[in-house]
Amino acid sequence: xxxxxxxxxxxxxxxxxxxxxTQDANVQYLARRLGELGIPVxxxxxxxxxxxxxxxxxxxxxxRYDHVFTTGGIGPTHDDITSECVAAAIGVPWVPHPVVxxxxxxxxxxxxxNPARQRMATxxxxxxxxxNGEMLTPGFSIANVHVMAGVPAIMRLMFEALxxxxxxxxxxxxxxxxxxxxxxxxxxxxxxHIQSRYPALDIGSYPYFRETGPGVxxxxxxxxxxxxxxxIAEVAALFRGLGVEPVLGEPK
Amino acid sequence: xxxxxxxxxxxxxxxxxxxxxTQDANVQYLARRLGELGIPVxxxxxxxxxxxxxxxxxxxxxxRYDHVFTTGGIGPTHDDITSECVAAAIGVPWVPHPVVxxxxxxxxxxxxxNPARQRMATxxxxxxxxxNGEMLTPGFSIANVHVMAGVPAIMRLMFEALxxxxxxxxxxxxxxxxxxxxxxxxxxxxxxHIQSRYPALDIGSYPYFRETGPGVxxxxxxxxxxxxxxxIAEVAALFRGLGVEPVLGEPK
Numbered sequence: 378x379x380x381x382x383x384x385x386x387x388x389x390x391x392x393x394x395x396x397x398x399t400q401d402a403n404v405q406y407l408a409r410r411l412g413e414l415g416i417p418v419x420x421x422x423x424x425x426x427x428x429x430x431x432x433x434x435x436x437x438x439x440x441r442y443d444h445v446f447t448t449g450g451i452g453p454t455h456d457d458i459t460s461e462c463v464a465a466a467i468g469v470p471w472v473p474h475p476v477v478x479x480x481x482x483x484x485x486x487x488x489x490x491n492p493a494r495q496r497m498a499t500x501x502x503x504x505x506x507x508x509n510g511e512m513l514t515p516g517f518s519i520a521n522v523h524v525m526a527g528v529p530a531i532m533r534l535m536f537e538a539l540x541x542x543x544x545x546x547x548x549x550x551x552x553x554x555x556x557x558x559x560x561x562x563x564x565x566x567x568x569x570h571i572q573s574r575y576p577a578l579d580i581g582s583y584p585y586f587r588e589t590g591p592g593v594x595x596x597x598x599x600x601x602x603x604x605x606x607x608x609i610a611e612v613a614a615l616f617r618g619l620g621v622e623p624v625l626g627e628p629k
Numbered sequence: 630x631x632x633x634x635x636x637x638x639x640x641x642x643x644x645x646x647x648x649x650x651t652q653d654a655n656v657q658y659l660a661r662r663l664g665e666l667g668i669p670v671x672x673x674x675x676x677x678x679x680x681x682x683x684x685x686x687x688x689x690x691x692x693r694y695d696h697v698f699t700t701g702g703i704g705p706t707h708d709d710i711t712s713e714c715v716a717a718a719i720g721v722p723w724v725p726h727p728v729v730x731x732x733x734x735x736x737x738x739x740x741x742x743n744p745a746r747q748r749m750a751t752x753x754x755x756x757x758x759x760x761n762g763e764m765l766t767p768g769f770s771i772a773n774v775h776v777m778a779g780v781p782a783i784m785r786l787m788f789e790a791l792x793x794x795x796x797x798x799x800x801x802x803x804x805x806x807x808x809x810x811x812x813x814x815x816x817x818x819x820x821x822h823i824q825s826r827y828p829a830l831d832i833g834s835y836p837y838f839r840e841t842g843p844g845v846x847x848x849x850x851x852x853x854x855x856x857x858x859x860x861i862a863e864v865a866a867l868f869r870g871l872g873v874e875p876v877l878g879e880p881k
Contacts, residue, residue, distance in 0.1 A: 389673075392831055392833055392850075393833055393835060393848070394656070394657075394660070394673075395660055395669075395670050395671065395672070395673065396660055396661070396664055396669070396670070396801070396803075396831075396850060397656075397657045397658070397659075397660030397661030397662075397663075397664060397670075398661075398803075398833075398835075398848060399657075399835075400657045401653070401656065401657075404646070404649075404653065404675070405646075405649045405651075405652045405653075406649070407649075408646070408647055408648055408649030409648070409649030409650075410649075411649075412648055412649060417647075417648070418647050418648070418649075419647065419677065420647070420674065420675065420676055420677075421641075421646075421647065421673075421674065421675035422672065422673065422674050422675075423656070423672065423673035423674075424672055425671065425672075426833075452813050452834070452836065453813050453814040453817045454813050454816075454817045454820055454821070454834040455817065455820060455821040455824050455832075455834075456824075456831075456832070456833055456834060485814075489814070489815070491814065491815075491817075491818065492818060493813070493814050493817030493818055493821075494814040494817075497814075528836065528838070530838070549648070551648075551650075561704050561705050561706050561745070562705040562737075562741070562743065562745050562746040562749075563741070563743075564706075565705040565706045565707065565743075565745030565746075566743065566744060566745055568706055568707060569706070569707040569745075572707050572708075579644055579648075579678075579708075580707075580708070581644055581645055581650075581678075581708055582704070582706040582707075582708060583645060583650075583651075584704060584780065586780070586782070596645070596650060598644075598648060
């Protein structure tokens with residue numbers, strides 16, 4: 378779809394998502410924003426707070442993708458081990474970051490800047506802060522790994538602080554239409570022919586079900602807006618040939 | 630946490646989740662239900678509709694975990710390639726399933742039972758249907774891979790049709806408490822000591838933020854309810870020692 382664009386992998390680190398306690402709220406935000414920046418997400422992994430698993434997985438995916446974005450595991454408690462695991466994966470020491478250390482000590486005072494909080498001021502050597510000047514404890518980037526908080530509001534602040542520094546690819550655009558009263562099985566053959574004529578696009582078909590009956594949404598994604606529009610025009614003709622008037626955009 | 634329990638991996642297959650178009654709604658449901666059945670989820674991967682990626686990933690995770698649950702990619706359109714990829718991963722032919730084929734042909738009639746719909750009646754040889762007698766096109770299991778729809782309402786029907794047939798482990802139970810007005814950095818050291826006394830439990834710490842200030846929820850998970858309760862009692866004492874009265878359960 379966008380062969381020359383940089384690629385991304387999201388690593389969600391935390392037992393709470395794997396156990397079903399927490400609904401992940403970061404993947405969709407990151408996937409959408411990274412797509413807008415022309416850095417399409419190619420894979421997401423959700424893994425537990427186990428050091429060996431984190432280290433192995435970070436190295437596996439950072440070799441495969443241009444960027445790795447991690448969420449979760451950078452707080453002060455015993456289950457927050459992302460930072461030291463990323464240091465181990467990259468092969469650098471895990472050391473106090475002078476800027477964050479000073480900022481946190483000033484904020485908490487010597488007594489409350491305890492060992493748990495000191496861990497949050499400890500980062501892989503050579504890390505670049507993901508900071509907006511207002512975060513007490515920022516995220517960081519080291520090599521091609523970007524380490525962010527798991528709490529969605531904080532993750533978003535961090536990502537937006539980072540976004541402007543990321544080298545962008547061609548933005549991925551999408552064009553869509555939908556129609557009520559159609560089933561995928563009736564349009565699949567025609568849609569496959571359209572996909573084959575636009576190999577640079579990803580054309581996706583998404584059925585939906587309402588009280589009043591089924592419908593289908595078609596989304597064409599790629600880096601060429603004109604191609605996406607042409608493909609969607611062909612899908613509209615396909616829908617009309619099946620006796621259904623399509624509506625531009627996604628279903629409400 | 631539950632070393633003798635069978636383990637699970639969830640494979641979410643679909644460009645729509647990776648692009649951020651769709652918020653995944655299956656992982657949390659499956660993770661919670663599988664935990665209740667004593668089959669804890671150890672990893673989740675979200676991967677695109679690319680045959681080579683699906684085949685490689687299925688084989689990687691099915692070697693590593695006792696069960697693999699896939700969602701998505703079993704409809705009739707060109708981007709629905711999960712079924713044939715699972716056949717290729719397992720190394721068996723992809724063939725018409727006589728029961729599903731007959732059922733779909735009877736439902737659609739010869740003319741509308743077109744090649745696209747015939748693909749939905751084609752499955753890895755030797756597949757066992759995931760069926761409740763009311764689904765036109767069921768999911769299936771082959772070896773340790775369970776293939777389900779991506780549409781959440783249909784996925785849930787399929788999972789519940791499958792659940793009673795899964796060999797269970799000891800159910801994973803959880804006990805929790807929370808308190809308003811505490812920060813993780815103040816309790817991290819005490820909490821780590823409690824975790825070290827209960828190595829068979831996973832004790833997680835989850836900060837939350839409300840308009841009225843911060844709070845922390847602590848969750849102890851494991852297969853022994855008595856251990857989880859004892860650990861949570863120790864956490865309650867830790868909170869009281871910090872001058873905060875804990876409330877049992879998760880925050881509302």
